[in-house]
Amino acid sequence: MIEDGFRLGRHSFGANELVVMAIVNRTPDSFYDRGATFDDDAAMKRVELAAAQGARIVDIGGVKAGPGNEVGPAEEIRRVVPFVEAVCERFPELAISVDTWRAEVGDAVCRVGADLLNDAWGGHDPDLAHVAAKHGVGLVCMHTGGAVPRTRPHRVGYSDLMGDVLEQTLGLAQRALALGVPSESILVDPGHDFGKNTRHSLEVTRRLGELTATGWPVLVSLSNKDFVGETLDVPLEGRLTGTLAATAVCAWLGARVFRAHEVAETRQVLDMVASIAGTRAPAVSRRGLA
Structure with a gap:
C-alpha cells in the first residue's frame, strides 16, 4: 500500500493531489446524460471540455451500471476500444480509465493505451486483476457487497457495513498486489449506491476516514447518485449541490480521486478543501494587503 502519491500507467499523481476523474459514457442509455456522448464527436468534445476544466483522468464506459438492454463483450469493445x-x-x-468488469474488455483497452481498469463490480470477473497485472496498469478495487453486475440492491443488510467495505476492498487490493499489479497503482472505492441503500451510502461517507486510514488511495463516485437524490428529495437535475457537499466531506476525510460529471464545479470544491487544509495556496491573496 502507499500513503503518498500514486501512479496510473504513464501518469503520476502527487501526495496531496486531489484528482478529478471525468465521466464519459459511450452508452445510449446512461442514467445521467441519456446518450449525449454516445456519438464519437460528442464524446470527444466532452473529453476536450473535461481536460480544459481540470480533469486529469477520464473514465470511459460502454455499459450502463443499472439494468437495461444486454450489452455483450463484443459490443462493449466496439463502443470503447477505438x-x-x-x-x-x-x-x-x-490518464485513461475504462469502466468495465470484463477481463476481455480490459485486455483490449489496455492494448490501445488505457492506464486504469475501473472495476465497478468488485472483482466479479477475477481475471480482470490478472489483466491489470499483465499490462502494468492501475486497478480500482470496489465494494459491492457481492452484487451481480447491472442489478439494483433489494433489502440488502450488513451487520457491520464498514467492516464489510474494508474486508472486500482490502481483500481485492491484496489479491491484486499478489498477482503483480503495482502497489502504487491500486485504488479502493467504497462503492456508493452499489449494493447499498441510501442510509448505507451516507454511512460510508461519514465513516470514509476508516478506509482512507488504510493507506490505499481512495476513489469515490458520488456524482448525481440516488443517495443524494433521496437524501434531499430532489430529481436527477437537482442533485449537484448535494453531490458537491458529499465531495467536500470525502475530500476532507482523505479521498484522492473523484469521479464526476460536473468537472469545473468539482475542481473548485476540491481546490477550496485543499486550501482550507493548507495543501494548496490560494490562487490570489490580495485582501488586506493594499
Whole structure:
C-alpha cells in the first residue's frame, strides 16, 4: 500500500493531489446524460471540455451500471476500444480509465493505451486483476457487497457495513498486489449506491476516514447518485449541490480521486478543501494587503 502519491500507467499523481476523474459514457442509455456522448464527436468534445476544466483522468464506459438492454463483450469493445485509442493519441496528458468488469474488455483497452481498469463490480470477473497485472496498469478495487453486475440492491443488510467495505476492498487490493499489479497503482472505492441503500451510502461517507486510514488511495463516485437524490428529495437535475457537499466531506476525510460529471464545479470544491487544509495556496491573496 502507499500513503503518498500514486501512479496510473504513464501518469503520476502527487501526495496531496486531489484528482478529478471525468465521466464519459459511450452508452445510449446512461442514467445521467441519456446518450449525449454516445456519438464519437460528442464524446470527444466532452473529453476536450473535461481536460480544459481540470480533469486529469477520464473514465470511459460502454455499459450502463443499472439494468437495461444486454450489452455483450463484443459490443462493449466496439463502443470503447477505438475511442480509447483516439483519446490517448489526442490527449496524451490525460490518464485513461475504462469502466468495465470484463477481463476481455480490459485486455483490449489496455492494448490501445488505457492506464486504469475501473472495476465497478468488485472483482466479479477475477481475471480482470490478472489483466491489470499483465499490462502494468492501475486497478480500482470496489465494494459491492457481492452484487451481480447491472442489478439494483433489494433489502440488502450488513451487520457491520464498514467492516464489510474494508474486508472486500482490502481483500481485492491484496489479491491484486499478489498477482503483480503495482502497489502504487491500486485504488479502493467504497462503492456508493452499489449494493447499498441510501442510509448505507451516507454511512460510508461519514465513516470514509476508516478506509482512507488504510493507506490505499481512495476513489469515490458520488456524482448525481440516488443517495443524494433521496437524501434531499430532489430529481436527477437537482442533485449537484448535494453531490458537491458529499465531495467536500470525502475530500476532507482523505479521498484522492473523484469521479464526476460536473468537472469545473468539482475542481473548485476540491481546490477550496485543499486550501482550507493548507495543501494548496490560494490562487490570489490580495485582501488586506493594499
